[in-house]
Amino acid sequence: MSISLFYLIAFLSIFFSVMVIFSKNPIHSVLYLIITFFTFTIHYILLNAQFLAIVNFIVYMGAIMVLFLFLLMLLNLNEDSEPMKSNLLKIAGVIAGMSLLITLVGSLKSLHISDPVILQTQDLGLVKNLGKVLFSEFLLPFEVSSILLLVAMVGAVLLAKKDTKRI
Amino acid sequence: MENVTQAMQGVPLNHYILLSAIVFAIGVMGVLIRRNAIIIFMSVELMLNAVNLLLTAFSVHHNDASGQVFVFFIMALAAAEVAVGLAIIVMIYRNTHSTDIDVLNKLKW
Structure with missing residues (x-):
């Protein structure tokens, strides 16, 4: 067990x-995205953020990915109907993304932070500690986010419902 | 669990920032080069996850639990965003019979 585990997972x-x-096939994209989220869960475990690891596992890999897969199956999208951009636009997009990356890395070089990440208190990311912070300091944002979820649920049902009057 | 977290004591903060920057840039590239709306949504999810990892790393580094609470809120927001966004994609598919974003170019003119 050494430091190289982090680099392998990264x-x-x-x-x-x-x-x-x-990847050309959207189904393969979703499956690779699930593996990516799993590696992020391992990152959280390595940082001892156990609550976030469990929530990431359940919410992202469970709920959101099933939603994506359901949509792909419902719409019956496959490799033949997959729209692709022209090569020129692809190269332009990759160059633009690389420029962003180079800018970020260049600004990182001038920062000179290289302190190792040290876990000072062992129970920082545990449910007990996070719950205390969430329900004292962040109580109002927590309630507001519950309203956000309700609005999203109503909005999703309203949008996806078939409009009977127009047809 | 104790051994695993003890082994993590040596990773510099720079490398977490670098990893998050790379994954974020990959997400940006995905938005730019793909035309399928669902894959664009997946790229947005990748970007959100990169930010989540960075917030957690900084939270552990500064010994402050607020960062991890922020990550929790971002996850709630991502769930809401995905629900509404996929509903919009379903509606687009019903009207145009594809999820190609280049079909929806009427707002350009």
């Missing part, structure tokens, strides 16, 4: 996220 996250955007 390499896997980058590799699978590249596969998400470059």
Whole structure:
């Protein structure tokens, strides 16, 4: 068990996220995205953020990915109907993304932070500690986010419902 | 669990920032180069996850639990965003019979 575990998992996250955007078949994209989220869960475990690891596992890999897969199956999208951009636009997009990356890395070089990430208190990311913070300091945002979820639910049902009057 | 987190003590903060920047840039590239609306949504999810990882790393580094609470809120927001966005995609598909975003170019003129 050494520090190289982080670098292995980091390499896997980058590799699978590249596969998400470059694979032709949308179903494969979703499956690669699930693996990417799993590597992020391992990152959270390595940072001892256990609550976030569980929530990431359940919400992202469980709920959101099932939603994506359901949509792909319902719409019956496959490789033949997959629209692709022209090569010129693809190269332009990759160059633009690389420019953003180079800008970020260049600004990072001038920062000179290289302190190792040290876990000072062992129970920082546990449910007990996070719950205390969430229900004292962040009580109002928590309630507001519940309203946001309700609005999203109503909005999703309203949007996806078939409009009977128009037809 | 104790051994795993002890092993993580040596990773510099720079490398977490670098990993998040790379994944974020990959998400941006995905938005730029794909035409399928569903894949664009997946790229947005990748960007949100990169930010989540960075917030968690900074939270552990500064020994402050607020960062991890923010990540929790971002996850709630991502769930809401995905629900509404996929409903919009279903409606677009019903009207145009494809999820190609280049079909929806009427707002350009």
